[in-house]
Amino acid sequence: MPAISLSINGRAYGPIEVREDLTMNDFLREVLGMTGTKFGCGAAQCLSCAVIVDHADGTSSTMPTCIVAATEFDKLKVRTVEGHAKNGELTPLQKSFVAHFAFQCGYCTPGFLNEAQVLLERLEKTPIARAELEATIVEALDGHLCRCSGYVKYHQAVRDVVLADAHRFLT
Numbered sequence: 001m002p003a004i005s006l007s008i009n010g011r012a013y014g015p016i017e018v019r020e021d022l023t024m025n026d027f028l029r030e031v032l033g034m035t036g037t038k039f040g041c042g043a044a045q046c047l048s049c050a051v052i053v054d055h056a057d058g059t060s061s062t063m064p065t066c067i068v069a070a071t072e073f074d075k076l077k078v079r080t081v082e083g084h085a086k087n088g089e090l091t092p093l094q095k096s097f098v099a100h101f102a103f104q105c106g107y108c109t110p111g112f113l114n115e116a117q118v119l120l121e122r123l124e125k126t127p128i129a130r131a132e133l134e135a136t137i138v139e140a141l142d143g144h145l146c147r148c149s150g151y152v153k154y155h156q157a158v159r160d161v162v163l164a165d166a167h168r169f170l171t
Contacts, residue, residue: 006074052118
């Protein structure tokens with residue numbers, strides 16, 4: 001049985017032996033007890049299961065966990081929805097999601113939150129023209145499915161956080 005070692009939310013795990021067919025979603029939920037990452041469609045189409053992967057070059061991206069083997073995450077730095085709040089304090093993005101009631105059932109929220117966080121980090125490094133903001137948010141969140149049709153509220157919540165920091169956009 002292969003063993004994996006990785007960092008999740010800044011904490012090292014492993015080496016831990018895993019079955020080759022164990023998905024990352026099942027690893028997080030069943031092995032580590034991290035239930036924030038959801039299993040939605042099981043085909044990486046809804047992206048409720050998306051986690052953040054931090055790359056060596058300082059960039060980050062999201063990656064689905066429902067169809068990707070845990071072994072594919074070996075040696076990676078991963079952030080899950082559990083890693084956003086610090087000492088019980090919600091991040092500005094989480095607060096904006098709450099203020100906009102950008103969720104109804106909340107099932108898709110972890111994926112949307114992780115994708116929006118990646119967008120915020122990208123905009124901190126590479127600001128965009130204010131006129132491109134709406135299209136940039138749509139592009140970033142495209143592919144994430146919400147069973148309750150909360151898209152407008154998710155977009156509003158992300159827009160408010162971006163506009164609250166002038167370093168993320170150019171006038």
